[in-house]
Amino acid sequence: MAISSPSLLLSFxxxxxxxxxSKIDTVNPPNPILLISRCTSLRELMQIQGYAIxxxxxxxxxxxxxxxxxxxxxxxxxxxxxxxxxxxxxxxxDIVVFNSMARGYSRSTTPLEAFSLFVEILEDDYLxxxxxxxxxxxxxxxxxxxxxxxxxxxxxxxxxxxxxxxYVCPTLINMxxxxxxVDAARCVFDGIVEPCVVSYNxxxxxxxxRNRPNEALSLFxxxxxxxxxxxxxxxxxxxxxxxxxxxxxxxxWIHEYAKKHGFCKYVKVITALIDMFAKCGSLDDAVSLFExxxxxxxxxxSAMIVAYANHGQAEKSMLMxxxxxxxxVQPDEITFLGLLNACSHAGLVEEGREYFSRMVNExxxxxxxxxxxxMVDLLGRAxxxxxxxxFIDKLPISPTPMLWRILLSACSSHNNLELAEKVSERxxxxxxxxxxxxxxxxxxxxxxxxxxxxxSLRKVMKDRRAVKVPGCSSIEVNNVVHEFFSGDGVKSxxxxxxxxxxxxxxxxKLAGYVPDTSIVVHADMNDQxxxxxxxxxxxxxxxxxxxxxxxxxxxxxxxKNLRVCRDxxxxxxxxxxxxxxxxxxxxxxxxxxxxxxxxxxxxxx
DNA sequence: TACAATCCTC
Numbered sequence: 001m002a003i004s005s006p007s008l009l010l011s012f013x014x015x016x017x018x019x020x021x022s023k024i025d026t027v028n029p030p031n032p033i034l035l036i037s038r039c040t041s042l043r044e045l046m047q048i049q050g051y052a053i054x055x056x057x058x059x060x061x062x063x064x065x066x067x068x069x070x071x072x073x074x075x076x077x078x079x080x081x082x083x084x085x086x087x088x089x090x091x092x093x094d095i096v097v098f099n100s101m102a103r104g105y106s107r108s109t110t111p112l113e114a115f116s117l118f119v120e121i122l123e124d125d126y127l128x129x130x131x132x133x134x135x136x137x138x139x140x141x142x143x144x145x146x147x148x149x150x151x152x153x154x155x156x157x158x159x160x161x162x163x164x165x166x167y168v169c170p171t172l173i174n175m176x177x178x179x180x181x182v183d184a185a186r187c188v189f190d191g192i193v194e195p196c197v198v199s200y201n202x203x204x205x206x207x208x209x210r211n212r213p214n215e216a217l218s219l220f221x222x223x224x225x226x227x228x229x230x231x232x233x234x235x236x237x238x239x240x241x242x243x244x245x246x247x248x249x250x251x252x253w254i255h256e257y258a259k260k261h262g263f264c265k266y267v268k269v270i271t272a273l274i275d276m277f278a279k280c281g282s283l284d285d286a287v288s289l290f291e292x293x294x295x296x297x298x299x300x301x302s303a304m305i306v307a308y309a310n311h312g313q314a315e316k317s318m319l320m321x322x323x324x325x326x327x328x329v330q331p332d333e334i335t336f337l338g339l340l341n342a343c344s345h346a347g348l349v350e351e352g353r354e355y356f357s358r359m360v361n362e363x364x365x366x367x368x369x370x371x372x373x374x375m376v377d378l379l380g381r382a383x384x385x386x387x388x389x390x391f392i393d394k395l396p397i398s399p400t401p402m403l404w405r406i407l408l409s410a411c412s413s414h415n416n417l418e419l420a421e422k423v424s425e426r427x428x429x430x431x432x433x434x435x436x437x438x439x440x441x442x443x444x445x446x447x448x449x450x451x452x453x454x455x456s457l458r459k460v461m462k463d464r465r466a467v468k469v470p471g472c473s474s475i476e477v478n479n480v481v482h483e484f485f486s487g488d489g490v491k492s493x494x495x496x497x498x499x500x501x502x503x504x505x506x507x508x509k510l511a512g513y514v515p516d517t518s519i520v521v522h523a524d525m526n527d528q529x530x531x532x533x534x535x536x537x538x539x540x541x542x543x544x545x546x547x548x549x550x551x552x553x554x555x556x557x558x559x560k561n562l563r564v565c566r567d568x569x570x571x572x573x574x575x576x577x578x579x580x581x582x583x584x585x586x587x588x589x590x591x592x593x594x595x596x597x598x599x600x601x602x603x604x605x
Numbered sequence: 606t607a608c609a610a611t612c613c614t615c
Contacts, residue, residue: 069606099606135607167608174609201609236611243611272611303612334612341614373614402614409615436615563615588615 032057036066042079045070049086064090065097072104080108092126099132106140114140115149129156131165138171142178150175154188164192170202177206197228205237213241217250232266239272246559246586248280249479267293271300278307281557281584281591296327302334309342311591312600317342318351333365340374344381345590347604352378369397373406380410381604385419401431409563412440413605420444435461435468436562447518473538473560477549484541487533493541500548504575505535511574516567539568539585547579555582563587563605573597 032052039045045067057063064086071083087093087101098121105114114137121127134157141150154172157163163172169192176185189195189203200223207216220238223230230238235258242251255273263269270293277286290296290304301324308317321339324331336359343352356375359365372395379388388407392399404427411420424441427434438461445453471486484493493501505513517530525533534540539560546556564572564587572583577597585592593600 065606072606096606103606132607139608165608170608196608198609203609205609231609233610237609240611266611268611270611275612299612301612306612332612337613344614368613370614375614377614400614406615 031055033063033066036070039070042071042076042082046082059091061090061092061094061097065100068097068100068104072100072107075104075108077109080104080110080113093121095127095130095133098127099130099136102133102136102140106136106143111140111143112146112149115146115153129160129162131162131167134162134165134168135171138168138175142171142175145179147176147179147181150179151184163188166196166198169195170198173199173202173206177202177210180210182206182210182212197223197231197234200228201231201233201237204234204241208237208240208244211244213244213247216241217245232263232269235263235269236272239269239276243276243279245476245481246280246474246557247476247481248277248282248557249476251276251280267295267297267300271297271303274300274303274307278303278310279586281555281586283307283311296324296329298329298332298335301329302332302338305335305338305342309338309345309590310586311593312345312602314342314346314348314351331359331363333359333368333371336363336365337370337374340371340378344374344378345601345605347382349378349382349384369400369403372397372399373403376403376406377410380407381413383410383414385410385414385416389419389423399426401427401434404430405434405437408437408440412444415444415447417444417448417450432464433466435466438466439468469562471538471560471562471565473542473558475542475546475556475558477546482542482545484538484545486538487536493536497541497545497548501535501540501544504540504544504547507578508571508574511578513571513574516570534567537565537568539564540571543572543575543583546583547575547581553580555584557584558586560585560587563589564592569599569603569605573599 030051032048032055035048035051036045039048049067052060052063068083068086071079071086083101083104087097090097098117101117102114105111105117118129118133118137134153137153138150141147141153153175154163157165157168157172162168169188172188173185176182176188185203185206189199192199195203200219204216204219204223207213207219216237220230220234220241223234235254239251239254242248242254251273254276258264258269258273270289274286274289277283277289286304286307290300293300301320305317305320305324308314308320317339321331321335324335336355339355340352343349343355352375356367356371359371360367372392376388376392379385379391385407388410392403392407404423408420408423408427411417411423420441424437427437438457442454442457442461445451445457472483474481474483476482515531515534517527517534539558542558543556546558550556564585569592572585572592572594574597575581576583576594583592583594585594590601590605592605
């Protein structure tokens with residue numbers, strides 16, 4: 001268990017301020033309440049409790065409350081279990097001390113203990129929850145993603161007339177969005193007569209965290225219409241929405257807004273701006289902001305390491321890490337996630353393994369499922385498929401569908417049908433509703449000309465009602481984000497765009513482009529139909545739209561929700577050459593910079 | 606004693 005309390009880490013420097021039990025002046029014993037304020041570790045706190053017995057304070061409610069507060073401020077497993085002992089020993093704990101316990105649990109690794117303890121005290125029927133009780137308990141539910149418990153608290157807060165408390169409202173919204181019930185959150189928000197900035201922030205953040213950036217931005221506009229002043233928290237969520245959308249124009253506007261209203265003094269805002277610029281494809285802007293930062297914290301360094309990783313510049317990610325270390329900034333789990341991603345995007349298997357082991361052994365960071373995901377990607381993408389399979393099998397935690405999915409995608413890159421079938425089985429045992437898995441496997445069957453398997457898999461997919469997420473690419477032109485869905489070109493695309501698309505494909509063919517129909521799986525389509533399907537891939541629609549609607553020579557920035565397809569990747573390389581345009585394409589896992597007929601990924605993806 | 610909080614496996 002990692003020590004999360006800075007005060008606990010300082011325990012040596014102030015240790016003399018708490019007298020050793022043998023040195024206690026029994027005539028004039030030290031005042032234990034004063035000692036708590038000087039206390040720097042749990043061990044010292046326990047000593048103080050020992051003196052208290054001598055001065056008959058050990059049953060004093062305000063004294064015990066102070067002890068408990070100390071433990072719950074930076075909760076660890078041991079401090080919480082000590083606090084619980086103290087709490088259970090109190091003959092009549094009041095709601096204030098319960099609130100302190102709840103606050104501690106909500107920030108600990110066992111948040112739902114707060115709820116269980118709450119149910120106990122309700123059954124005893126002697127404590128009445130107040131406006132301080134609900135925020136802690138709701139936060140605990142949010143941390144544990146416990147929707148049912150959260151709903152019960154919501155009902156109770158209504159019964160007690162506390163649901164419109166200015167502190168309870170935002171936490172209710174946050175609890176619902178963290179438990180993935182965004183509509184319920186919106187209901188709470190809509191019920192507020194005059195929402196304050198914090199409630200707006202809670203709702204905007206909720207939308208951003210649940211991947212609904214358009215709704216987040218529309219609330220942000222609504223808020224400005226009402227003349228409510230955004231604060232730095234608002235900007236963080238709005239910037240994260242820009243990042244999700246790849247909306248560089250809006251992001252730049254927020255940057256100007258931040259400069260004008262003095263928000264650039266917040267390290268978090270600058271970090272969010274760095275992330276936004278990087279995710280919107282403008283790595284140069286991210287770098288220049290970063291280099292101008294006076295105080296760079298762990299998060300800022302990590303954001304930059306992640307940025308370089310996503311843009312395929314592994315060397316720079318690693319260099320950032322060295323600089324970070326030389327400036328004595330401690331890396332955290334996100335830093336290592338960035339480094340692992342950098343290595344996996346560049347095929348640096350040994351370096352990646354090395355970082356993983358340093359993270360665990362040198363920095364004592366417990367790997368999370370995301371680190372494991374990165375490792376599987378690192379091994380799999382580089383073609384060490386069996387290693388990756390064994391890696392998953394040997395994990396100390398049970399693998400998630402996502403973990404197998406990453407391996408499946410590596411099997412597909414390396415055309416290993418045998419392992420892909422085995423991996424698919426493992427996925428379907430856990431989750432058979434994800435259409436992308438069937439598509440990937442059936443693509444592999446198609447590449448190996450196993451048409452019967454393609455057909456039967458399609459049937460299985462249909463029977464299980466698995467839905468495929470449609471490919472969607474977007475491009476921002478003059479502050480408006482335009483979305484294109486694969487295949488819907490025939491219906492919804494304007495005549496003008498059709499012409500531009502025709503023109504683009506014609507030029508491509510002159511330059512030697514041959515549509516790669518092998519990646520279209522439908523066995524019942526003829527070659528011509530396959531070519532038409534390829535032509536209406538969302539990436540091509542968005543790029544054609546960009547060619548049509550942006551000035552010659554400017555960079556075309558496209559964001560795609562899935563991985564870029566091989567045929568579109570080939571086409572984009574040629575487009576950058578023929579039309580003299582840089583194309584920056586962000587797909588679900590990384591950036592591709594196309595220039596002069598080449599891609600920054602070096603075709604390794 | 607309290608509310609919202611950037612960077613995070615595809």
